[in-house]
Amino acid sequence: MSMQIPGSEYFSSRPVDPAVLASALPASLPVHTVTQEQIDGLDPLTYEVIRHRLWSVTEEMGEALKRMSGSPIVTDANDFDFAICDELGQEVQVGLYNTMLVGAVDLAIYWTLRHRAGNPGIREGDMFLCNDPWVGGGLHQSDVIVFQPVFHDGKLFAWTSAICHEPDLGGVGLGSFSPAAQDVFAEALPTPPIKVVRDFELQNDVADAWVRRSRVPMLVNLDLRAKIGSNSVGRKRLVDVIEQYGADTVKAVMKRMMADAESRLRRKLTALPDGTWRATGYQDQSHEGDRGVHKITVAMTKKADHLTFDFHGTDPQSGVINCTFAGMRGGVMLALLPILAHDIPWSAGGLMRCFDLVAEEGTINNATFPAAVSRGPIGPAWLTGTLVAECLSQLLDQSVDLGKSVQAACCGTWDTAVVAGLDERGEFPMPFLNVMMEPMAGGFGARPQADGMDTGGLFCIPMGRIPDVEMTEFLYPLLTLWRREEPDSGGPGRQRGGVSASVAVTLYGSNNPAGLVLASAGKAVSQNNGLAGGYPGNTGLDAVARGADVHRLLKQGKVPQSLDDFGDGVELGNCYAQSYLAPGEVLYLSWQGGGGYGDPLHRDPAAVADDVREQKVSPEAALQVYGVVLYDGVVDGEETAVLRDRLRDERRQRSQAPETNGAARIALEGARRLDDNLVVAGNEVGCAHCGHQLADLTTGTQLQLAVFEGPSTEAGPQITSDPATYVDDEVVFRQLCCPGCWTAVYSAVVPKEHVDHVSDVGRFALAGGSQ
Numbered sequence: 001m002s003m004q005i006p007g008s009e010y011f012s013s014r015p016v017d018p019a020v021l022a023s024a025l026p027a028s029l030p031v032h033t034v035t036q037e038q039i040d041g042l043d044p045l046t047y048e049v050i051r052h053r054l055w056s057v058t059e060e061m062g063e064a065l066k067r068m069s070g071s072p073i074v075t076d077a078n079d080f081d082f083a084i085c086d087e088l089g090q091e092v093q094v095g096l097y098n099t100m101l102v103g104a105v106d107l108a109i110y111w112t113l114r115h116r117a118g119n120p121g122i123r124e125g126d127m128f129l130c131n132d133p134w135v136g137g138g139l140h141q142s143d144v145i146v147f148q149p150v151f152h153d154g155k156l157f158a159w160t161s162a163i164c165h166e167p168d169l170g171g172v173g174l175g176s177f178s179p180a181a182q183d184v185f186a187e188a189l190p191t192p193p194i195k196v197v198r199d200f201e202l203q204n205d206v207a208d209a210w211v212r213r214s215r216v217p218m219l220v221n222l223d224l225r226a227k228i229g230s231n232s233v234g235r236k237r238l239v240d241v242i243e244q245y246g247a248d249t250v251k252a253v254m255k256r257m258m259a260d261a262e263s264r265l266r267r268k269l270t271a272l273p274d275g276t277w278r279a280t281g282y283q284d285q286s287h288e289g290d291r292g293v294h295k296i297t298v299a300m301t302k303k304a305d306h307l308t309f310d311f312h313g314t315d316p317q318s319g320v321i322n323c324t325f326a327g328m329r330g331g332v333m334l335a336l337l338p339i340l341a342h343d344i345p346w347s348a349g350g351l352m353r354c355f356d357l358v359a360e361e362g363t364i365n366n367a368t369f370p371a372a373v374s375r376g377p378i379g380p381a382w383l384t385g386t387l388v389a390e391c392l393s394q395l396l397d398q399s400v401d402l403g404k405s406v407q408a409a410c411c412g413t414w415d416t417a418v419v420a421g422l423d424e425r426g427e428f429p430m431p432f433l434n435v436m437m438e439p440m441a442g443g444f445g446a447r448p449q450a451d452g453m454d455t456g457g458l459f460c461i462p463m464g465r466i467p468d469v470e471m472t473e474f475l476y477p478l479l480t481l482w483r484r485e486e487p488d489s490g491g492p493g494r495q496r497g498g499v500s501a502s503v504a505v506t507l508y509g510s511n512n513p514a515g516l517v518l519a520s521a522g523k524a525v526s527q528n529n530g531l532a533g534g535y536p537g538n539t540g541l542d543a544v545a546r547g548a549d550v551h552r553l554l555k556q557g558k559v560p561q562s563l564d565d566f567g568d569g570v571e572l573g574n575c576y577a578q579s580y581l582a583p584g585e586v587l588y589l590s591w592q593g594g595g596g597y598g599d600p601l602h603r604d605p606a607a608v609a610d611d612v613r614e615q616k617v618s619p620e621a622a623l624q625v626y627g628v629v630l631y632d633g634v635v636d637g638e639e640t641a642v643l644r645d646r647l648r649d650e651r652r653q654r655s656q657a658p659e660t661n662g663a664a665r666i667a668l669e670g671a672r673r674l675d676d677n678l679v680v681a682g683n684e685v686g687c688a689h690c691g692h693q694l695a696d697l698t699t700g701t702q703l704q705l706a707v708f709e710g711p712s713t714e715a716g717p718q719i720t721s722d723p724a725t726y727v728d729d730e731v732v733f734r735q736l737c738c739p740g741c742w743t744a745v746y747s748a749v750v751p752k753e754h755v756d757h758v759s760d761v762g763r764f765a766l767a768g769g770s771q
Helices: 018-023 036-040 044-068 099-115 117-121 204-211 217-245 247-270 325-340 348-354 377-396 469-475 550-555 605-613 619-624 637-654
Strands: 080-086 091-094 127-130 143-152 155-165 194-198 275-284 293-303 306-310 355-358 416-423 430-435 478-485 501-507 514-519 541-545 570-572 576-581 586-590 678-681 684-687 693-696 706-711 731-737 744-751
Touching: 018 099, 036 247, 044 080, 044 091, 044 155, 044 217, 044 247, 080 099, 080 217, 080 247, 080 348, 091 099, 091 247, 091 348, 099 117, 099 127, 099 143, 099 155, 099 325, 099 348, 099 377, 127 217, 143 217, 155 217, 155 247, 194 204, 194 217, 204 217, 217 247, 247 306, 247 325, 247 348, 275 377, 293 377, 325 348, 325 355, 325 377, 416 586, 430 469, 469 478, 605 619, 637 706
Parallel strands: 306 355
Antiparallel strands: 080 091, 080 155, 127 143, 127 194, 143 155, 275 293, 293 306, 416 430, 416 514, 478 501, 501 586, 514 576, 541 570, 541 586, 678 684, 684 693, 706 731, 731 744
16 A cells, blocks of 8 residues: 655545535635525426426536547447536536546535635636546546536636546556556546636647647547537526526525435435445455455445445555545445435435445545556446445335335446557558447346346446447457357346346457556456345456457358357456457457346246346256256246255255254234345244244344355356456355245355355344334
8 A cells, every 4th residue: 555645635625514615715706695585485387497407408518528529438338427516516417427426526626616716716717627536526537527617797606517538648558547556656647626728718738738648639639628618518508597597596496406305315214214234345456466355345324314324444445446535425426326316306416415424544445645546436436336235225125115226236347448559441550549338238236126137238327328339340440259248147036137248359450469458356256246145247257369360260251259269268367457469369358247136046937938038048047046947948837846946955955054943933924024035023033935033133133044155156157257366365155045945145256254244134123123
């Protein structure tokens, strides 16, 4: 872990009390605000009309950016976002794009108000640029925000912002990813807010200094102008709304939007039981050459109408798998928006008043400068969001109505691959750099009443899209051999996790080797866990087929269909690696699907037959994991029943049963649901399927479950490689079952030293027995 540099704390931004911030502003920067009476006096119809107008402003900003940007990251994958903030930077309306960025935008504005208001000043016609993840705005240096103040009658009225991921901003590694980095000085340079537009005019000296750092300066230059143009559209449309309805009315609507979002979320929280829920996850490897496992753990406490996320116990910052406070906050918003606020307008400034973050400085998801953070949003921030989503799902699973929002982990993480080399297809050779965006097609986690969406996208980018193959081949000297959904990649369960996909590409139009950077966790330890006994989705797998000579195969009319077609020359990629791709060789990426929900032995056999027919599940998995016997695609009901009984008996024989005799049964009629497998009646907790008593709350809260630990391959064919290839820690498939009917209550691929939280029924609100 690198030492903290004195003075760097100046650039650390945190949420601030709006009243305190307003009182600290200089007299040279008057702000526009309204009274509570003006907010309360809004006409309901006017409120709804203006609220929707503000929403449309962010949508129009998004369309403007996409029309102007030349980067597939923006135009195809929709990896960007926007916000309209009030005069103090509180987020009033955010876009439906990369929701992790929501946790960072306001931090950059708070910092700018504190440190730029006096010198160089904040004036009409200004725009600021920032890519410092400690300041905020984005989660790592490749997230670049351009934001502007909007004035009315000489007073600061609001802010607009546009942010997107840039393909390269310099640093040692291609695409600004340096797998071997030990601190930020090996990565792209963080730039705190700097005035890039003055008096509505782009400052060429600042712009030139900005694009000079990149390996793809033309793309970065175009994106800079696209974000400036997007903000210009936002300002014009916002001014139009002010002119039509009046500044006080529009500001009252903005304040009311945040207050309404806050009150609606607080009402929802109040209706849920109090308690503390815990989750722990891991990142395998922290940098090139590392073989360790690194932990993030969270305890989510819900009390009345407020949430507290406590990350004490998280491992110290290490390698490139760190994020700043902005990333941790963005990870929380990644989960909270779709799970708790899917039916609430996303006025993030109000929603973020409903929770607190507690974390030690210098840890993986609250790293201090100069930690390397290039993996920030797609490593620790993403895992933070996955763990928060697991806690929220456990809380909501007790509610019949709100249980519809329960969801197992989605595709775990982003599988980063950057390919850069020389494009020799034209008259003159040209350099190219492609951040491969195909992993956008991740599998969604399963829900209690529905399978996860197959290749449904990313949890954090609701509007995300996978790139067009023909456009990729047009832009880069790459030929796609296949891009397809992968059977068994979705986590098995009563409801199956959504399957993910794979892609295989080779150089086509380049006679020189290309550089290759790989960065992805979840190859040894699952990051796409199931819920309520559901299995995790697949582990990731990246590989290069050395000496494949694919061009010879193509000339012979043979199109490769799998890695097996390339013989023994397949070289597995580490989680973090710098390598190369030579002409004729093939790069293969297989990213993660969603986790399953519930015991796969409880899945409807007809649904398994459909999965096999649609090639979502292999015939082998249908037998080994789901216990379904098929003849010519038709379920044999009798043999399926016999096979499932045998598989349950195998669970019994291989597991270590609790010491209790297990003879007690509880009455299921009238018992309160805890999740798919557990119910509580009075002071007894039991199995929802067979009534076996699992805990007596008068004597303790530990569930008496049978425990099995075995090789990770016991989880099923979705576990694609040996964990020992990547880490030194022993990794196991751990399964906890009811000793009465042998239903799986918990199934995970974790380090052997992992302490699971599912055995402690105290995570539920059980004080006083049934409620």
